[in-house]
Amino acid sequence: MAVYTDITEDDLKRFLTEYDVGDLTSYKGIAEGVENSNFLLHTTRDPLILTLYEKRVEKADLPFFLGLMQHLSARGLSCPLPLPRRDGRLLGELSGRPAALISFLEGMWLRKPEAKHCREVGRALAQMHIAGEGFPLARPNALSLEGWKVLWAKSADRADEVEKGLQDEISSELDFLGTRWPKNLPAGVIHADLFQDNVFFLGDELSGLIDFYFACNDLLAYDVSICLNAWCFEKDHSYNLTKGMAMLEGYQSVRPLLAEEIAALPVLSRGSALRFFLTRLYDWLTTPAGALVVKKDPLEYLRKLRFHRQISSAAEYGLAA
Ligand SMILES: Nc1ncnc2c1ncn2[C@@H]1O[C@H](COP(=O)(O)OP(=O)(O)OP(=O)(O)O)[C@@H](O)[C@H]1O
Ligand SMILES: N[C@@H](CCO)C(=O)O
Incomplete structure (x- = not known):
């Protein structure tokens, strides 16, 4: 609701x-x-x-x-x-x-996106990154490393209720990301929540992006990793290489990624998977039973996080490093 x-x-x-x-x-x-x-x-x-x-x-x-x-x-x-x-x-x-x-923006969000739609989303994301240049206001990303630690501190004690062993696993992940998070990649205004329900299509044509209420200044390639997580996995949690390739090709047709951004994708994708895992976990543990809001499954993002952890190079997303 x-x-x-x-x-x-x-x-x-x-x-x-x-x-x-x-x-x-x-x-x-x-x-x-x-x-x-x-x-x-x-x-x-x-x-x-x-x-x-x-x-x-x-x-x-x-x-x-x-x-x-x-x-x-x-x-x-x-x-x-x-x-x-x-x-x-x-x-x-x-x-x-x-x-x-x-x-009012015409269109509907897609329940079952295909690779061709992922390509359009990649293009639109890159267009947004370029269109955002010169925006005079700034908003730091409240949901990056420091924000994740705050969220985790509120949930860690009860994390094993969701899956045994989570407390140790996520604490180690935060330590890893704290030491490996990239610093010198291109930054700008990012959407930060470009999930399926925030992209409208009219038929197969992308009609627009909505819901800019997580937008902030951060690494542009981090936004790409958010979209890979949100659009390129199947219901059985497997990564769909065809969708990933299409998304990345679409993005790069507008804004080619630097070699450093490509190399950083596995770490960025771990971070973005963790970000949605943590907000969902927090909501999962704190939303009262019977509330009308549909709680989103944190474990979906835990599985994505584990997938990215075993990636050895960005080629596995459908790109040459
Ligand atoms: N400009 C718009 N044009 C057409 N429909 C819209 C527009 N903005 C919002 N909506 C409709 O309202 C719904 C909720 O909007 P939105 O995603 O911005 O809400 P929200 O509460 O910020 O949601 P969340 O953060 O959970 O995605 C959309 O799925 C869409 O149906
Ligand atoms: N897109 C977010 C929720 C709203 O921002 C999620 O799926 O967890």
């Missing part, structure tokens, strides 16, 4: 008077997503998305996220555009939460 905060029609109509978007004809809550409350609005003009930012989003980060969407969109990337209010601000307040109106 993703309607944590309810809204009344009166409050919504009052909120909309701050914008030049036509008159409200209908609205409904959107069930998908786990972080924020989203509503689809129909007006006498274009359909719109209303997002109410919930507790896990820092209000101080919103200018970065909303400004980034404007920056990327102005540079030709297909992504939602936050609409300015009559006073020029991008952010208002509704039902006690920070709220924004965002343009």
